Amino acid sequence: MHTQYSPQNIEPVIQQRWEDQHTFHVDENSSQPKYYCLSMFPYPSGKLHMGHVRNYTIGDVLARFHRLQGFHVMQPMGWDAFGLPAENAAIKHGVPPAAWTYDNIAHMRNQLKRLGLSIDWQRELATCKPDYYRWEQWLFTELFKKGLIYRKSAMVNWDPVDHTVLANEQVIDGRGWRSGALIEKREIPMYYMRITAYAEELLSGLDHLPHWPEQVKTMQRNWIGKSHGCEVHFPYDSDSIGLEGVLKVYTTRPDTLMGVTYVAVAAGHPLATHAAQQHPQLAEFIAACQRGSVAEADVATQAKLGMDTGLFVIHPLNGEKLPVWVANYVLMAYGEGAVMAVPAHDERDFEFAQKYKLCVKPVIIPGDYQLASESLLNDSNALFDGLENISRPALHGINSNQVIDWTHGWQSCFAERGTLFASGVYDGMNFDTAFDAISNELVVHQLGGKRTQFRLRDWGISRQRYWGCPIPIIHCEYCGDVLVPAQDLPVILPEDVVVTGAGSPLAQSPDFYACTCPNCGRDARRETDTMDTFVESSWYYARYASHDCGTAMLDERAKYWLPVDQYIGGIEHAILHLLYARFFHKLMRDQGLLHCDEPFSRLLTQGMVIAPTFHREYPDGKKDWYSPAEIELSNDERGRPASAVLKADGAPVSIGNIEKMSKSRNNGVDPQTLIDQYGADTARLFMMFAAPPEQSLEWSDAGVEGAYRFLRRLWHFCMEHIHAGTVTAWSFQDGAAHTPLSEPLKTLRRQLHNAIKKIGDDYSRRQTFNTAIASIMELLNSLHRLDDHSLLARQVVQEALEAMLIMLSPIAPHLCTALWPELCPDSSLESQCWPIIDETALQQDTLKLMVQVNGKLRGEICMDRNAVQADIEREALAEPSVIKHLSGQQPKKIIIVPGRLVNIVL
RNA sequence: GCCGGGAUGGCGGAAUUGGUAGACGCAGCGGACUCAAAAUCCGCCGCCAGCGAUGGUGUGGGGGUUCGAGUCCCCCUCCCGGCACCA
Secondary structure, eight states: OOSSOOHHHHHHHHHHHHHHTTTTOOOSOOSSOEEEEEEOOOOOOSSOOHHHHHHHHHHHHHHHHHHHTTOEEEOOOEEOOOSHHHHHHHHHHOOOHHHHHHHHHHHHHHHHHHTTOOOOGGGOEETTSHHHHHHHHHHHHHHHHTTSEEEEEEEEEEETTTTEEEOGGGEETTEETTTOOBOEEEEEEEEEEOGGGGHHHHHHGGGGOTBSOHHHHHHHHHHHOOEEEEEEEEEBOHHHHOSOOEEEEEESOGGGGGGOOEEEEOTTSHHHHHHHTTOHHHHHHHHHHTBSOOOHHHHHHSOOOEEEEEEEEEOTTTOOEEEEEEETTSOTTSTTSEEEEOTTTOHHHHHHHHHHTOOBOOOEEETTEEESOHHHHHHTTSOBOSGGGOOOOOEEESSSOOEEOGGGOOOGGGGSOEEEOSSGGGTTOOHHHHHHHHHHHHHHTTSEEEEEEOSOOOEEOEEOOSSSOBOOEEEETTTEEEEOOGGGOOOOOOSOOOOOSSSOTGGGOHHHHEEEOTTTOSEEEEOOOEEOTTTGGGTHHHHTTTTTOSSSSOOHHHHHHOSBSEEEEEGGGTTHHHHHHHHHHHHHHHTTSOOOSOSBSBEEEEOOEEEEEEEEEOTTSOEEEEOGGGEEEEEOTTSOEEEEEETTTOOEEEEEEEEEOOTTTTOOOOTHHHHHHHOHHHHHHHHHHHSOTTSOEEOOOTTHHHHHHHHHHHHHHHHHHHHTOOOOOOOGGGOSOOOOOOHHHHHHHHHHHHHHHHHHHIIIIIOOHHHHHHHHHHHHHHHHHOOOOSHHHHHHHHHHHHHHHHHHTTTSHHHHHHHHHHHSTTOOGGGOOOOOOOGGGGOOSEEEEEEEETTEEEEEEEEETTOOHHHHHHHHHTOHHHHHHHTTOOOSEEEEETTTEEEEEO
């Protein structure tokens, strides 16, 4: 064995042995409890980036730790192989998406293997292969039969120059990323999955996931957005509208109904379309609203604009005529596409009313306020006509002297629940009473009533793209939408196409779309849309269990392995991917394929690895993004990046935000250099040491030397110990007969067994690997300081080194595997289990207590473990620095925190 | 805009249940070894004042609760993620 630590020599040998001996292959026959450890599979973008290294190292650490704990561990890997970047690469470099994807997979698989992950590679899958996606198509047909998939139209980003639908990501400042054309919203037909049918279960299921991060559950709850409110119908004013009917709105604040001063509808609302027929200016405004991207973030941040339709509706309770406005902040996709506006009690409505001089009518007195005087109560019954006239009513704080009214701009308390006034028979009611009374009254008039609403919308899965799973539908002029029969599946995606970026290649390939109707046999047209790639990633975790099953989507093995015991992936997937996967799990369960209700028992959401971005912007709005590797940075005097130039041409580039490493921003850092230079163990150790897994991490390779130095120090210390001759570890389980240990050896053993306890907790409950590593480093520092070469001391060192190698092996498996047989001849690390804690080694006879005076640290005392309160107080008061700070005063109180500190209060 | 997070020395981070702020590591400084350098080993290292003993101050900013706050509460600033067609 080498005296020098040489990862380049040992790592490939050990990896080859794992591969030859199928060390990590698992089946379903084991007496040990199963542990399914899964990391989110990667998109094969071309190269691994640091986010991948972090994700897969965390997964591997947990997998290896659980093997040491006696679990039967399955850790698979695969490829989320469909998606937009393959088409982008095809447009840019002329390579077919399939070839590009398979090349990337081959390269990234090698990179993953070089990291030494304990993966069962026989289960590898790629979602772009027909033997994977055929089952997705099969499930689609089953769900379609059940009515869980249906067709309706949806708004998309339309590029009028390239005649193509763009992803939100491809719309930059309202323009197409390639053409630079102004983007329009356009309505096209799509297939939808009825996720709302499972909204209630997806919500309540979160309460049964105790090992999911609270923040993820909160985000999903808010996303599903269950709310209790009222549907309110505003009858049409037939004089202005010329039609009979009602305008439906949904509100969570029926208590403010008497404060409604106008209603606002989305630009796509039928009433808006109706009004625009007589109103060219309005038609122009609606057209303007149709420009720009469909992304909610864009819609919600644009300036609030609106226009009066000239139409009126009737207030359902007091009969007043209310103007109908078209507003760009009302979303057609949410609720009824129309809102009742209560400017006095809703911030957005208030802002809109201010801008367009609409009435503000306060009807709620917030909890901490009362009306400033009785007389104002009567005056306030009038509608305030525009902002100038809303000086009343004024509110007076109950617990403060603050007087506020609506002329001073928006106050957040206006949106709070409170007591109704200026609301006729409802005056004086609180929120709950008013809610019931008003909704009952609406029911009586058949103009609405209580309703529970979800924010969650059905999932549109059609994509007008090539590189995805074909939707198994045939459109027949006579039979309508016909499912592709099971025996004709899979509908295979042709791999030899030319991608231009203008329109879908499938819609231009008669070889693909020309077919006959399975029902009537006449000529028909195959659906050319493909599925959202989130569909593939919603069920891959289950397919790993039945990876080679050719007769069904899943088999009995899935029931053995599922649910996934530990799922690890980026926090950016907190909502969409994790919600869709939970949804699919329930769909597969209801199809009889699975027994459990949730796919992932425990979830670790890894923080993102972020890095600076560099780009150049062109006059037409297009941007080129450059990799950090192509950039030369110069720093200012404080060491912050000041300017950047492209190495290739020496000309400046703009420094952008620090963002998650991604293909689209081109700011990923390739870990290959790190692995080539220092080895996989150092790369893994450094990644785990840099920060706890859940925290986001700005990439920097400063400190990687330190990780390497530690492994080398450990190697050398072991080698020196081994060369001095073989000893057996000091074992507390041998029973009595031990020579008593010296104080330094006792201290060392106390530190060791405290560390075993702490590191076990760090790996399992806390999942903080940085602190586990720090503890092992501290142990090595202590071993270095130990100046005792007696046999007894060498036995204690042997005990410590064995435990340290086992405890470090999940993080640096190659080094530990290589050293183990040297340290313990005729034995292998693979057959070891987690070290056992010697409780007697943890005992301490004396304890150090910190002494504070008025909460400030003034000294410390050493006390016997069993010291009583009076002894501690006496000892603390006798401390010289305490006497000094008491300066003769009598303490008022002495607080003792057992085993920690004494606080003397003056 | 809405939802969810985050902010601690020059840097990454630690402090697990309200109880010694800065573990562990990086960088830096000083020393040993060396012809020299690298590597290695030993020591110092929040900021201010002081020769020192020591004292003051300090966890993004402002307020509060408490004997005691990085940790709990209220307000604010900046940064990161998500917002349904990036994955």
